[in-house]
Amino acid sequence: MSVDSQMSTGTGPAAQDAVALHEQPKISIVVEFSGGLEMLFSDQRRHSLSIPAVDKDGRPATVAFLIDYLCRNTMKDSRQELFVLEDHLRPGILVLINDADWELEGEESYEIQNGDNILFVSTLHGG
């Protein structure tokens, strides 16, 4: 059994996850950042990602899983506290799933579908 090199983009724990999830199917999604959050993600607003369809316990990937995945794999900045505080998204960030507030979709427990567009927006205050 060989590890698909495409599966792992990160290192450390992410790489271990990738090994564990090797047999698992993937889903393709688009994750976008705006309102300054893009600065934490390589100054890139739009990321096309292929993420595991299920978590390590075999449950479908949720938004909570995605947030953790992004922290481990996609975020290259060490200032994680600007994205996640106390295991949850930091206050002042909205999540929009396919152009709808995630609170209309079940918040962190929303099960991500193939082709979903998930947008993280930091609120702005300037005027």
Next chain:
Amino acid sequence: MESASSKAEALRLQILKAESELEALRSQLEEFEAQPVPQNASPGPVFNAQSRDWKWPLKEDEYARYGRQLILPTVGIQGQLRLKSTSVLIVGAGGLGCPAAAYLAGAGVGTLGIVDGDAVEESNLHRQIAHSTAKLGQRKVDSLGHYCETLNPEVCIVTHATHLTPDNAEGIVSKFDLVLDCTDHPTSRYLISDICVLLQKPLVSASALRTDGQLIVLNNPAEPQGSLGGGPCYRCVFPKPPPPESVVSCGEGGILGPVVGVMGVLQALEAIKLISAGVGAQPKNPHAPALLLFSASGPTTFRSMRMRGRRTNCFACSASSTLSLAALKSGLLDYVQFCGVAAPVSVLRPEERIAAAAYNKLLGQNPELPHILLDVREKEHYDIASIPGAVNVPFSSFQLRKTDSEHPKPDWLPGDLPYDAPIYVVCRVGNDSQLVTRILKEMGLDGGGKRFIGDIRGGMRAWKQEVDDTTPFT
């Protein structure tokens, strides 16, 4: 009796006068009746061209002034009359408030209130379009108020040269039908939302930073607390304030004029739509609340997001809310404390810091001093002005996560630099430089204390004040 006969005389005179007036009217009527009647004219009263009694709901020149919007179904005569009888409060006379006020004054709202405690500064002028160079130092409310008056003298302008506070909010906001939040900080945004919930005023809220903008109409319909038929308030959307460290102002993050201008214009547009349809009227086709995202640099310029309704446990607008006008007025709600204040960075000991003047003196005494001056501001700041010899390594590049090969030798560190040559770190005002100094020491670059690593206290601002006052400070 004499008085009776003189009264009779007066009456006779009055009758004579009335009869002669009647005669004059009869002859006028004959003249008109003698004129040929146009064939298609319908029978009925004919307009008397000699008496120009104004019988139209708007004033004569208002038909000319508002004609172009009057003929739109969105406005119409009914909408224009509603605009004329509506009062709108603009909180914040800055980048959002200037265009919003200008378009609302132009559209003919009856009363325009403006609240702002600031004066016009030079750094405002690239985006706050109602202020001008001649108005530097003037109160913003006066500058914007004057701009709107000259634009449309029909509008009654009411100015409040103060910031909105929990104490004055009720007195100011209660006099208006609709509120626009054009402020620039979370503290004011929560306060404005709360007072709008309490006084049942719809709220048009917008914000902008760098090249992004956001717009949302809140508390619409403006139902009482506890009514889930009302629109969400700011707290429904953002129950918890963002940590103060994550709040970036236009001064720190920058702002492009047209970006905040677009958002202010959109606020005016939402207000006009709301008023024309009738503030407080139940919309015929109520649509879900939406958040509009604008991005001048993203792949999609405008995106509309469907948002939640009122939160059943909202601190402000829910049935269980304890928010009241009395609580607000008594100062029970400390908005500054609620939103928090970013603590000044203080991680270095005094001996790890050097004054800007002291660094300059050091170099003056020994121009060949082997050392490195690291400027950790972002590139745009560095490109504008920097200290001679400074090397730019932006703060964000120190935030990259460490890889497994811990602490590779940084590429900005020349290989031939003596092991004990000092490293000085400078930033904008002396916060990031402290954090970078810490990081450099954690990387072991101080050789266990053989090399001095420290920051320039007060950053480029101090350099300008203490050493070279020609340095542009951004």
